[in-house]
Amino acid sequence: MRTIPLGLGCVASALRRAGHAVQMLDLMEVEEASSALAEAVHRFTPEVIGISIRNIDDQTMGSTRFFVTETNQIIGRLRSLSSAPLVLGGAGYSIFPEAVLNCTQADMGICGEGEEPLRMLLERLETKQPLLEVPGLCIRGRGLQNRIFVKDLDRLPLPDTDLIGLPTGDDAVLPVQTRRGCPMACSYCSTASIEGTMIRKRSPKKVVEWISRWTGEGVHQLYFVDNTFNLPVSYARDLCRELTRASLGVTWRSIIYPKMEEPLAAAMAEAGCIEASVGFESGCERILRAMNKRFRLEDVRRTCRVLSTRGVRSMGFLLLGGPGETRRSVEESLAFADSLDLDALKITVGIRIYPHTRLADQARREGLIGDEDDLLVPRFYLAAGLEGWITEAVAARAETRPHWKVSF
16 A cells, blocks of 8 residues: 655645745655755755655565665755755654754654644744744754643644545545554554654544545545554544535555454444554464553454455454564464464564563663663564564464465
């Protein structure tokens, strides 16, 4: 599925509403970045340039791609084209705000959601006021300033349809985010560093109104990118009800926490859901506890069962190799996934270690990473005793299961 710059579109729309002239350039959609940057800078002559960093790396342990190198090339090209301040942002940047700023030539960055902080930053740059009160701003040598989390997301606009170019036909899949934040505190997850731990919601009615503008442009496939579409259950139910009432003729996919009952599965199917990503991550109860999961294997079975009953495809995820993992628990997980009759399964071997997580604390206690390691350069956790064996065991099982996809 093509990656759409949803977050950048939100920020651009917020700046437009504040009276700024805005242009977006999606480098995923250009053949040659250097010439595309030159054309955009010469045509628009920006006074400030924002750069959104979605991912730091590809999270693949065996052959990791480190994207910051490419980001530096883009920043270097922009430096040769313009003297405008360069401001970093985006999900990837927000996990490592100071580390990324220190290894790039950018001037500053905004950690977390950028709609209001970037507007405040532009006002202060324009009027030559001090920048120290801009929330979430990180300036080289001055560190990171206190962040804000807007509680009422309806204050922040969703992207204007003219800012994001979508493909037409079967490839036109629109990402939709209705909530930000996640309180589940899984041991390895970086979401809290990006969005915070409190779930903040948009009005279901406003979300559906926004979707209807896109269906008017010919888009009829959606992907709800919320971390847990089914939490809170009451909100998910209200959103499904609004979608059903609007009769937009859309189909959609979502990501769910694997603890769901039949009534919500029915509401999702009625509203157009055709596939749910079920992130159960392990088929061993002991490992689930180590990951701080708040569901049991029976919850996963019931979730997959009620989805299947309602005709919703299920895609499962396994994350193997974390603390406490053994050969036996790996075999348990593979057998459990096999028993679920999933439509697809993604298996990842080795867990990317992110700062401010329980996994990072565990890795430090075990001496796998040092106290001063900022973890920007990718580091992975793989439990001792699994090296070599786990790749062979998983690959052998996956060889006869074409619907499994493995990342080593």
